Amino acid sequence: MLAEKAYMERWIPFTENELNKEILRKCESQLQQGAKEQTTEHVLSSCKVAFSQGRYTWRHNRVLQELASVISTAKGQSNPPSPSFTIFTTEGGARKWCGRSNTASNQRKGLLDGCDDWEVSANLPEWDKHPEVIRRTTLRPDIVIYSPSTQQVIMVELTVPYESRMEQAHTYKKEKYLDLTKELEESGYRAKIMPIEIGSSAYDLLSKLSISGNKRTKALKLLAETAENSSRWIWCRRN
DSSP states (O other): OHHHHHHHHHHSOTTSOHHHHHHHHTTTSOTTTTOSOOOHHIIIIIOHHHHHTTHHHHHHHHHHHHHHHHHHTTTTOOOOOOEEEEEEEETTEEEEEEEEOOOGGGSOOOTTTTOSOOEEEESSTTSOOOOHHHHTSSOOOSEEEEETTTTEEEEEEEEOTTOSOHHHHHHHHHHHTHHHHHHHHHTTOEEEEEEEETTHHHHHHHHHTTOOHHHHHHHHHHHHHHHHHHHHHHHHTOO
16 A cells, blocks of 8 residues: 555655645545446546546646647747659659758648747646637637737647547537637637547647657657556546
């Protein structure tokens, strides 16, 4: 028990918010008293006691914190131009010669291209509040990327692995913000809602934000490890 508690404390430092401290104080509680079986799905996504104690929210916010930090580093970045290829046909057959072009047509466009005043906010206590255009509504996207000069709004909604009904959650979150997206567009904004899950859709999001190569690989690894470690904590404290 002491070894297990020490392991948990490595993943939940006492410097985090009061919710984490409350979780540690309750780590001896019996989450599954009377349960006939403790399936992985139940413990990691469907336990009413864990939900009421905020454990799933805590896991979600840990991953969200990392994702917001990664996105905040993408502001002002742009992808280098893609190499162009010219094919020469010779008597011996076709040979391909590679030459780099700097024309705009060969550059990969990212969502953040075209302006340098992007503001990143997250629905977390330690992050800046969402812009007024979002705060005046009742909805609070997980992350908002906003450009005042070009009136562009990108809303990101996160679903963490091990949360139940991933596909339904993706559809629900997209439909949840359809009215807000339409309202913003009618007010002259260019609005986009991007529900993502840690995996392929997160890969696509980072690519569209001009985060690529080694940076993207490290970011995806960090997000996956944060989700895995948080879920391991929930699993280890199921009893």
